[in-house]
Amino acid sequence: MNKKKVFELAKGFRGRAKNCIRIARERVEKALQYSYRDRRNKKRDMRSLWIMRINAGTRQYGVNYGNFIHGLTKENIQLNRKVLSEISMHEPYSFKALVDVSRTAFPGNKAAVPPKKEGLAMLV
Numbered sequence: 197m198n199k200k201k202v203f204e205l206a207k208g209f210r211g212r213a214k215n216c217i218r219i220a221r222e223r224v225e226k227a228l229q230y231s232y233r234d235r236r237n238k239k240r241d242m243r244s245l246w247i248m249r250i251n252a253g254t255r256q257y258g259v260n261y262g263n264f265i266h267g268l269t270k271e272n273i274q275l276n277r278k279v280l281s282e283i284s285m286h287e288p289y290s291f292k293a294l295v296d297v298s299r300t301a302f303p304g305n306k307a308a309v310p311p312k313k314e315g316l317a318m319l320v
Contacts, residue, residue, distance in 0.1 A: 197224070202217060202220050202221050202224050203215070203217075205224045205227070205228075206223060206224050209223055242278075243277060245281075246277040246278055246280070246281035247261060247277060247281075249281040249284055249285060250264070250265075250277060250280050250281055250284055252284070253284030253285070253288075253291055253295075254284075254295055257295045257299075259295055259299060263298070263302055263304045264295060264298045265298075266298075266302050266304070267297070267298030267299060267300075267301040267302035268294065268297070268298050268301070270301040271297055271298065271301040273294070273297065273298075275294075280294070
């Protein structure tokens with residue numbers, strides 16, 4: 197990389213990392229390594245976020261995530277996790293229909309159990 201390109205990429209860095217070529221080159225190289233790594237990590241993080249949202253949505257109806265996905269695959273419903281996550285957040289009735297379809301397809305999905313009352317709520 198030439199000097200001009202390095203300083204262009206180092207714009208906004210702190211201290212001598214923005215105006216001393218040797219330090220700027222090292223910092224820019226490291227920054228490019230981080231950006232390469234984190235572009236892949238971003239995909240991983242988003243997938244785990246979608247799974248958490250789906251799991252939270254399915255547990256409201258007494259089904260866990262793994263059994264829900266297994267039931268959908270047995271019924272050949274091919275919605276990806278991103279779409280399922282959006283449905284669980286913004287369209288609860290549609291999501292409940294998907295949970296019901298999954299529940300009938302896989303017997304491991306039990307009927308919904310109402311949450312137990314705890315503490316003072318139990319006395320009332």
